[in-house]
Amino acid sequence: MKIVKKRIFKRITFLLSLILFLTSLSQNTFLVTNGRESIGSFGLMAFLFGWMNIYGAGISWIANPLLLSSWITLFTKKWKLPMILSFLAMLFSLSFLLFHEVVTNEGGGKSRIIAYDFGYKLWLSSCIINFFGNLIIHSAEVKILKSKKI
Numbered sequence: 001m002k003i004v005k006k007r008i009f010k011r012i013t014f015l016l017s018l019i020l021f022l023t024s025l026s027q028n029t030f031l032v033t034n035g036r037e038s039i040g041s042f043g044l045m046a047f048l049f050g051w052m053n054i055y056g057a058g059i060s061w062i063a064n065p066l067l068l069s070s071w072i073t074l075f076t077k078k079w080k081l082p083m084i085l086s087f088l089a090m091l092f093s094l095s096f097l098l099f100h101e102v103v104t105n106e107g108g109g110k111s112r113i114i115a116y117d118f119g120y121k122l123w124l125s126s127c128i129i130n131f132f133g134n135l136i137i138h139s140a141e142v143k144i145l146k147s148k149k150i
Contacts, residue, residue, distance in 0.1 A: 006140055010137060012133070013129065017129050017130040020129065023122050024043045026044070027119030027122060028119050030116050030120055031115040031117055032102060032111035033114050041104075056099065056101075056103060057096060064089075066092060067086070067126065067130060070082045070130055083131070083135060089131070090128055093127040094124065100112060
């Protein structure tokens with residue numbers, strides 16, 4: 001992959017991931033039942049307050065700083081770091097699927113997750129696209145380094 005194509009690919013990876021992430025903030029992320037009715041969790045609220053339940057389903061929130069770090073390091077000369085960070089972000093975002101309950105009020109009350117909504121799917125897609133974009137960039141870097149050694 002030529003240098004110019006690699007730069008363009010980095011920008012496309014970053015922009016597509018960023019757009020999906022920002023769009024996810026405006027959507028419902030998951031639906032819970034509080035015993036009587038189903039209520040949705042807005043993406044921006046999950047982003048702002050998800051860290052508060054870090055010992056439960058909030059552990060998935062760690063994907064956000066990892067994703068941000070991956071975006072920042074994507075444009076540095078370090079090419080392994082963004083791939084590792086994006087892989088970890090993808091794993092942490094997928095980890096949310098392992099939880100069946102989330103804290104839904106200030107008193108620590110939990111509600112059962114009944115569905116994963118569009119916002120979660122967009123957020124997950126942002127992490128996945130970022131990882132695979134970084135993987136392609138990483139493999140291009142390895143090919144460039146191997147060709148220089150020959």
